[in-house]
Amino acid sequence: MSRSVNAREKLLEAAVKLVRSKGFAATSVDDLCGEAGVTKGAFFHHFPSKEALGIAAAEHWSKMTGALFAAAPYQQVDEPLERLLAYLRFRRDILDGELCEFTCLAGTMLQEVYAEHPAIAAACQESIASHAATLEPMIAAAMLARGLDPGGASTGWTASGLALHSQVVLQGAFILAKGNGGPAIARDSVDHLTRYICLLFASEGATPDPRS
C-alpha cells in the first residue's frame, strides 16, 4: 500500500498540526510537505489541490476526535445529566499544554475559509455538528427525566440547541485562550457553561429524576 508509511496519513497529520497553529492560508503546500517529510509530487498524487487536503484534514480531524471522545471516561457514566457534566469536566481537563494542542482544527479553519472555500467550511461544520449530535441524546434524556420537552415546548430551549451552545462556548473559549496565551479563560468559560447547565436542570425541573 505504501513506500515508507503512508504519505497521505503523514500529510494529514502535518495539516492538523500546521493549520492549527498557522491557519490554512498561511500554511503552504511546501510547509506541509516539509513537515510530513514528503515531496510535492506525493502531495499532488494524493490530493488534487490544497483545498482537497483541507477537506480531507477536516474529515481526518472528525475521525480523530470521534475516537478520542468515544474512549473518554464520561461515556461510562450512566445517568444522562451526570454524563453531560462528566463530558464538560473532560473538555475542561483536556484544556492543557500548548494552545495548538487543545485547540479545534475545525473551528479554526471554518472561521478562516468559510467564504473562500465553502467545501472546506462544510467539512468543518460537519465535524462540529456531528460532535454536537453526540451530546443530544444525553441532554434529551436528562430533560425527559425531569419532565421537560427536548423539543423546547416547555422551556424555550431544545436539546440540540443546548448541544450546539456548548460547542459555541468551547469554540469561543479557544479564541480567547489564544488571546490570553493560555487556557485559563477557556477553563473559566467551561465552568460557566457547567454552572448554566446545572442551573437549567435545577431550576426548571418540575419532576426531579427519581433515581438521583
Place this chain on the structure above:
Amino acid sequence: MSRSVNAREKLLEAAVKLVRSKGFAATSVDDLCGEAGVTKGAFFHHFPSKEALGIAAAEHWSKMTGALFAAAPYQQVDEPLERLLAYLRFRRDILDGELCEFTCLAGTMLQEVYAEHPAIAAACQESIASHAATLEPMIAAAMLARGLDPGGASTGWTASGLALHSQVVLQGAFILAKGNGGPAIARDSVDHLTRYICLLFASEGATPDPRS
C-alpha cells in the same frame, strides 16, 4: 492633510472588509489596495508592513466598535442588570444580514494569527478585552445590588469572568454562524447566555434588588 480622502483610512476600511471575509493571510496587499482604490506605494507609505496594517486595523476596529456601543440604546438603561440584559438584546439584534457584516474582526484575526503575528494578536486581544471591560461595571453593580461579591468570594464567579464569558459566547457564536451560513445559531446562543445570566441573578441573590 490628504489628496482625495485619506488613503490610510480607505486602506483600514478595506482591511476590515476583506479580512473579515477572507482572513488576514488570504488577503494580499494587492487585494487591499484594489479594494481601497489606492496603489501599493500608498500602502507602504502609510504602513511599514502588512503586519503593521493588521495592527492598525485591529485598533481601527476597536474605535469603530467602541463608538457603536457607546451610542447603543442599552447605555440609557439605569438599573445595572437591566442594562446588561439590554446589552445582550442589542448584541442579538445586530446579528443580522451578511455574515461578514456582524462578525468580529478581532476574533477572526486573533484566531488566525496568534502564533505567527503576536503583535496583531495582542491588538485583537486588547480590542476584545477592552470591550469586555465595559461590561464589568454593570455586572459588578448588579452583583453588589444583590449582596454578591464581584470578586467571586460568595459565588465562585467574578464580574470580570462573566464579562469575558459573554465575549466567549459571542466569538463562538460567530464561528458556528459561519458554519451554518446565517445568524440563527448565534442568536440562539445569545439567548442561552441571557438565560444563564437571568438564572445567575435569580437564584444566587440572597438580597434581591429592592428597586426591581
Place this chain on the structure above:
DNA sequence: TTTGACATACCAACTGGTTGGTATTTACGC
C-alpha cells in the same frame, strides 16, 4: 507489464516589499 506510490524539475502567477519619482500641503522667513 501494468499500476499505484512517490520523486525531481520546472513554471507562470502572485507575494510582500522597494525604488525613484511627482503632485500637493505645510512651515516659515521676509
Place this chain on the structure above:
DNA sequence: GCGTAAATACCAACCAGTTGGTATGTCAAA
C-alpha cells in the same frame, strides 16, 4: 501676505522570493 523650501501623500514600475500546480520520470509490487 507672499515666496519658497521642506515635508507629506501618493504613484508606476520593478524586484527577488514564494505560491499552488504540472510534466515527466522512477521504482517496487502485483
